[in-house]
Amino acid sequence: MSLQKWTRSEDHLPKNLRGLRLPLIGSPLFIISVPDLVIAQCKAGIVGSFPALNARESEGEPPLLDAWLQQITEALDRHNQDNPDRPAAPFAVNQIVHRSNSRLERDLEICAKWKVPIWITSLGARVDVNEAAHSCGGVVLHDVINNTFAQKAISKGADGLVAVAAGAGGHAGAQSPFALIREIRSWFDGPLALSGAIASGEALLAARALGADFGYAGSPFIATHEANAQEKYKQMIVDSSAEDIVYSSLFTGVWGNYLKSSIVQAGMDPNNLPSADPTSMNFAQGSSKPKAWKEIWGSGQGIGDVNAVTSVEELVDRIDREYRAAGHRLAAEFPI
Template sequence: MSHTLSQTLGMQHPLIMAPMFLVSNEAMMKAAIRSGIAGTFPSLNFRKEGELPELLERLNGARSGASGTYGVNLIVQKTNPLYKKHLDACVAAAVPFYITSLGNPREVIDAAHSYGAKVLCDVTNLEHAAKAAQVGADGLIAVCAGAGGHAGPYPMHVLVPALKKEFPHMPVVAAGGIATGRQMASAMILGADAVSVGTRFIASTEASVSEEYKQAIVDHGMEDIVLTERLSGTPCNIINTPTAQKLGYKQSSFEKWLSRNPRTRKYFKMMVQMKGMKKLEKAVKPNHYTHLWSAGQSVEMVEDISGVETIVARLLEEYRQSVQSFVS
């Protein structure tokens, strides 16, 4: 099990705290950096004027002398109105690495490589992976079935080996359904160079979401996770609350037509994403009646709310014990 990717990205352990919309925050990033892992966050979590550049400056300071690092997740679809502005801010701050989602990553890759940063691209299948490899991606994040938020259709035990077989010289990060060190070890044995864990960190003391959301992560199981197209236009895993049931899971035939028609596609997708973003933003606030919460199937394995550093230490200890049991 190679930890080359960890060294390349500047982290001590092969563990990435996944970027989570409206969840990932500064306190979580700094705790990840102190823990020797990589904390990542969506740039869209910091949409106010001047907010992102100021945060990046503080995170660069937090990296000094630490064994961990951070990265920024950029939604590269044309429907993201802040994409170019956020990319420029990230380049100006010399962000260590990027994760790209939902679009062509070429511009991010070219910008990152101009100063030596790395780019990992979210992929859900071999076709997407091939396109990312062709434009110079430094690694692939295998977004597998069961992941929180935008999930892929294939299980980790199929997608990760398939990517390693098709792209043997490219690092692969396993994402989706991982919340314990044993699951982490399983992914590494499959050939993953690192893992990305998201849902487990929602139930952390540093997360600034409502206590209701955190407790929902603890209380719900894998059968409570459903895939909906109604939130962002892209299949997305959420907890099956009454609010989710009211929202629905499938787009209508007319909505699908609007999302595919060349004349309406961009604007319809932008509208759906903005509406979904506002719904989620309300739902994460304390005591709000809307219970619309993104999460992955790994809620099954989450049993408490703990500090980020405690969660990381537990994951790594379970990982070491699992690897030792495999070796012996």
């Protein structure tokens, strides 16, 4: 594993987001992101994350989220003690700020207790959620699909943004990253990540060139040994490309990207899917997707760069090599 750090200025970033090996955030993946994946991502030098709703205990049992945060915190502390020259990156927890998420208040308290360093908020910008994060020294990144939502999130106290552009896996926007990042950067100079087909070092460098501080990648990590995904799902990621992605609102009520083959497996025609009403979203059971569609699998358009199921470390190493090589190639075009 390379120990070399990227060298651009980080003065505008909160302390929790500085010093990464690579400017990359592993996005929170429903069901798939579990402590093993998060810990591996952080040890590899990028931000690892998971949705709080992934930690679901049986009735009467203590909160699994509490146990997961203890596991992650202790594992990363041990890594840092054993590897002072190669500390782990911080981790993040995704909070679904939607009125149907009945666990939100409890989960906010647990995250504050464990001093979660990075909070990723989705589907609703709320002052009290941001205040809960700030109470324990956390940094809030709110995901948005357009500039209007971005302005609203910052006005309510978010520290930074995740711009979810066209091509992102799962719930995704429809705007080009070239437009979305530039519109946000016209007024906002704080932490900004870009989501949308970030599966290679070249894509990560392009995100940085646009003005994003970080890439935000999910789909490539589905095809890793540490991911809590079915082997068939992982192989479908490897075997598919951008033209195998379908953009639909049917499955959750919000537009998102899904693997065409998984839709066919469910007995539906991916070319003739009806739309759904956004009011059908309901996170009371942890996901807005009905159980009947639990094997409709999300994916972004960047999976053409995923050619094998690997470890997280191998994946991050590949993106790191590609990122630096692409940077050197472009730098040669601009001699001092």
